Every structure is written in C-alpha cells, then in structure tokens.
C-alpha cells in the first residue's frame with residue numbers, strides 16, 4: 102500500500118472551478134511538497150546571505166546550503182560535484198552547452214544531429230549555433246510507432262556528426278529513448294552526446310556514468326523543486342576545456358584592466374549571485390523523491406499511463422499519439438475529433454481537470470505528426486486512478502458541450 106502522498110501536497114486539496122483539482126500538467130511543472138516549501142522558508146528565515154563572498158557566519162552557512170545541494174545532485178546523478186553546474190532551468194543548461202561548447206567546437210562541414218521530437222530548448226539553440234558556425238543541423242525522424250527510427254539513426258549519425266543532442270523522454274509522446282545506446286553510437290563516430298533530461302530525471306533513475314552522457318540538463322521545478330533552479334551535468338574534461346558562458350562576479354580568478362583569468366569548475370560557469378533558496382528546495386526535493394523511490398514512482402506512473410490509454414481508447418472520437426509503445430511513461434497526448442485542443446482544455450478546466458493544450462514547445466514535432474496542437478495529460482506519483490477517471494469523465498463531456506453529438 103503506497104503512502105497517501107496527497108497529505109504532503111496541500112495544493113492538491115484545493116479546488117478549481119468548484120471541483121477538487123485533478124492536476125495533470127506535471128510535464129509543465131510539478132507541485133511542491135511541504136518539506137520543500139519548509140526548506141526554502143528555512144533558508145530565507147534562518148541563513149540567507151550572499152554565498153561564497155562573505156567571511157561572516159551567515160554567508161558561510163549560505164555557502165554550505167548551496168554546496169551541499171551540489172553534492173546532493175552529484176550523488177543523485179552519480180557525478181562528481183565539480184561536474185554539476187547550477188543554472189536557472191534546463192533551457193539555460195542547454196543554451197550553455199550550445200554557446201560555450203557548440204560555438205567553439207564546430208565549423209563548416211560539421212553536423213549537429215537532433216531528433217524531430219526535441220523541445221524548442223534543445224532545438225532553437227542548435228539552429229542558432231549551426232547558423233553561426235556554418236555547421237548543418239540534421240534530424241532523426243520517427244518510426245510509425247513514435248520511437249526514433251533505428252534506420253535514421255544509423256544513416257544520420259556519421260563521422261561528420263560532432264554533437265548528438267537528444268531528449269531522454271519526449272515531453273509530447275512520453276517515449277523513453279535508449280540514451281545509453283545512442284551515447285555509445287555517438288562516441289563510436291567521435292561525437293559527444295547532450296541529453297535533455299527535463300522529463301526523465303524526475304521520473305526514472307538517471308546515472309550519467311552508466312549512460313556515458315557528456316552533458317545532461319534538467320529543471321528542478323519539474324521534480325518538486327521551486328522554479329528558477331536547474332542543473333547542467335558535464336564531464337569534467339569537457340567542461341574544463343570550455344570557455345565560460347556568462348561573465349561577471351564569482352566566476353573569475355583574477356581581473357586586470359584588459360584580461361581576466363577564470364575560476365575553476367564549477368564556479369567558472371556560475372556568474373553572479375546564485376539561487377541558494379532554490380538549491381535548498383532542490384535538496385529537499387531530492388530527499389523526497391528518494392524517500393518515495395523510483396521503483397514506486399515508475400510503478401505508479403506506469404499504472405496511471407496504461408489505465409488512461411486504455412480508457413481513452415474506448416472513446417471513439419479520441420485520437421492518441423505515440424501510445425502503442427512499451428517504453429513510455431507518464432504522458433498521454435491526444436485530440437478530440439473536431440474540437441480544438443484549447444476548447445478541450447477549457448472544458449476540462451471547468452470540471453477541475455488541469456491538462457495542457459498547445460504545441461508543447463515542440464512545433465517541428467507537431468508538424469511531423471500533422472497536428473497544429475494536441476492535448477496532453479501528464480502524471481506524477483501523487484496522481485491517483487481517481488484523477489484519471491475525472492479526466493475520462495470530462496473528456497466524455499467535451500463533444501456534447503461543443504454541441505457536436
């Protein structure tokens with residue numbers, strides 16, 4: 102019997118449009134347990150000061166909170182603390198790699214390979230880097246079931262490929278890519294692999310050494326943490342050779358009028374005052390996730406996902422995308438025939454069911470699927486079968502509300 106997680110998430114007891122809330126937009130952001138909120142308040146109420154700079158006790162305490170968070174994240178991902186760079190989110194982490202690594206290591210004739218299922222955060226920066234360096238941006242397209250096509254991978258990953266950038270879990274289809282195999286293939290041709298872990302790190306165990314990822318990015322807020330704290334993992338050897346991304350306070354060793362030498366890792370990539378409160382929240386979030394355990398998280402999400410797909414498949418006017426694969430977790434994307442996804446989401450909102458409708462920051466994927474937008478229900482371990490029933494009941498009302506039946 103699982104613990105009743107709802108007791109730890111007061112917001113999930115609130116109401117939306119007069120109904121108990123069924124929060125099914127966890128791919129956008131997750132709710133925060135009380136322990137995370139307490140840790141942020143505890144930091145601001147008990148030891149707030151600018152870290153790294155002061156010699157007084159409060160600043161030393163703030164530095165400890167911040168650096169302990171780094172150690173916690175490093176252990177969580179099986180990395181070394183110097184390989185963990187704090188950013189504000191996955192987007193900033195991926196931009197850091199694109200601008201600091203990509204701009205400095207690519208030239209005309211080189212290729213960047215990404216998948217058609219990338220979030221704009223792992224797509225637009227590579228477009229810009231390709232334009233600036235003369236490199237070509239290539240795409241791996243999908244097989245009919247929504248998985249990456251093996252043929253495409255073998256055809257497009259060549260000695261010209263210098264960077265393979267791929268999401269571990271698609272934020273639209275919920276399909277889990279075999280990043281370990283992709284990393285091995287990338288390394289075989291001399292490319293590095295950049296993993297977008299925004300949708301994987303909160304849901305499945307991620308071990309950067311086992312994956313042999315060169316870089317991996319994620320956002321705290323999609324894993325119970327506050328907004329404004331993100332992580333970039335990078336292999337030390339690669340990070341050491343990269344120039345800084347942002348410049349200013351804290352990332353320097355010595356500044357002369359015309360020249361600057363930079364700090365060692367990880368400070369070299371952390372310019373300016375950092376989000377210590379966010380780091381405190383991320384520490385508490387990792388503690389919470391570990392206390393639940395990934396076995397439990399995966400089991401619950403698998404149950405909710407298969408249940409939702411089975412029930413939605415019974416509704417004849419619902420079209421599902423990427424739902425006939427085994428390697429899928431936590432995300433169900435669909436449309437209701439003849440109804441715009443925004444109308445679907447608005448009707449569900451009136452029933453207290455929160456889902457996302459739109460292009461999910463993956464417009465090339467939408468175009469590839471032949472859709473302008475879709476509805477997306479996404480789950481976390483605190484969701485229940487009752488939330489799925491509420492989703493189904495609300496979807497069943499959509500066409501009659503639109504006077505289509």
Ligand SMILES: Cc1ncc(COP(=O)(O)O)c(C=O)c1O
Pocket residue numbers: 128129190191192193220222223268270271272297299300320
């Ligand atoms: C797969 C994926 N990558 C990157 C991001 C960007 O995350 P953030 O907006 O927190 O930077 C998201 C956000 O939805 C995502 O789903």
